[in-house]
Amino acid sequence: MTATAVINHRELYRLPWTLPDNAISWLEPTSACNLACDGCYRENVKDSHKPLEVVRMELELFKRLRNADGISIAGGDPLMHPQIVDIVRTVAEMDLKPIINTNGNALTNELLRELKQAGVYGFTFHVDSKQGRPKWKNKNEIELNELRLQYAEMLAEVGGISCAFNSTVYEDTLECVPELVDWAAKHIDIVQVMVFILYRAAVPNLPFDWYAGGKKIDMGPLVYSYIEQKKVDLKAPEIVAKIRERFPEFTPCAYLNGTEKADSFKWLLSGRIGTREKIFGYVGPKFLEIMQTFHHLFKGRYLAYAKPQLTRLGKSMLLLFPIDKAVRKIFKQYSASVMVDPFSLFKRLHYQSVMIIQPVDFMPGGGQNMCDGCPDITIYNGELVWSCRMEELKHFGCWVRTVPKDGVEITV
C-alpha cells in the first residue's frame, strides 16, 4: 500500500479560481498529435486543425464568458497546426498569455524564435516514459531528464519564456517522482514549474457501469478506455508522501478542492525558493494569497505562469517575511547560509512551483469528483466544458455517469 501524507486543506490557501474568473483557459486548435501517450484523453484525429477564424471565435467566447490570464494552447499537439505562429500572435493580441502545451517533438530553434516574436509567454512540455517517443524508447523517467534539459536549455537560450514540464504519474513510475523533483531543483534557474498529473483511465477494475442519459454504454470507443486492469486512483497526498521520503521539508501551500469532496486535493501547489545548489524552503499560504490577490487587484485577473524575469526575483520575494511565516523561515535559512558564505549574497534566488494534479476521482456512490474551479476548461459546441472529458460529449452527446454495479456495496 502506498504511504500517504496528512494535509489539512484548512491550513492551505484555496486558489480563488472559479468558472467565470480563472487563471487559465484551455484552447485546442487541433486534435492531431505526433505521439500516442498512455493516459492522453484526446483522440488523435489527423486533419482536425481548426481554421484561424474558428480559433478566434473560441477566444472571443472565452473573453465573453471567462476572465483569464493565460491561454493553454493544447490539443493534440498544437505545434502540428500549420498556423501555430498566427494562433499565438492572435492570443497575445487579445492581451492573453499564450502558453503552448506540447510534447516538444516538433519544436525547432527556428520555430521557437518565430513563436517568441509572435508573443509566446511560456511552454509546458509533456515528457514521460509512456509516450513511445521514437528516439527515447525504453528510457525511464530519470533518463528522460536529458530530454527535459534539452528543452529547458533551448528556451533559456532564447530567453524570457516560462518553462514548465508535466509528467503523468503511473503506479510504476511513482518511485521516480522524488528524482524529478530533485532534477527540477537543480535547474531552478531555467525551469519555472514542474507538474505531476496522476494517471486516470476507464478500466474494468472500476466497480461501475457507465451511462449516457438512461442508456448503459460501452466506454470502449473512448481513447482512455482499456481492457486491462490498471491502478487509476493515486492521490495527491501519496505523491507528497513519496516526495517527502527524499525531501522531508516539502510542503504544499495552496490547492483546488474537488466538486464532491471539500478536502480532496485536485490541484496541490508548492512553491520553493533557492539556487541550483540549495533550496532554502517552501513558501506558505499567505505568499500565494498575496500573489493572487494583488495580481487580481492591479491587473484584473488571477495570475497564471510567471516569466523567468519574475521568478528570478527570489530575494525580493523574501520581503514578504512579515506576512508569511514560511517565508520567514526561508529568510532565516538564507541569512544563515550567507553568513557562512558571504559571496553567495551575489547569487540570484529563484522561485519554482511544483504542482500535483489529481484528475477525476470516482466516489463510492457513483459521483465524479472534478476539479472545483477547473482551470483547463475548454469550448465544445459553444459551451464551456471540462477538457479532460470532452470525448464523452463527442461520442455520446452528454457527460457519462457512473453507476455502482449490481451487488457493489455503496458507502457514501
Ligand code: SF4
Ligand atoms: S477537471 Fe479535468 S480538465 Fe479540469 S483541471 Fe481537473 S483534470 Fe483538468
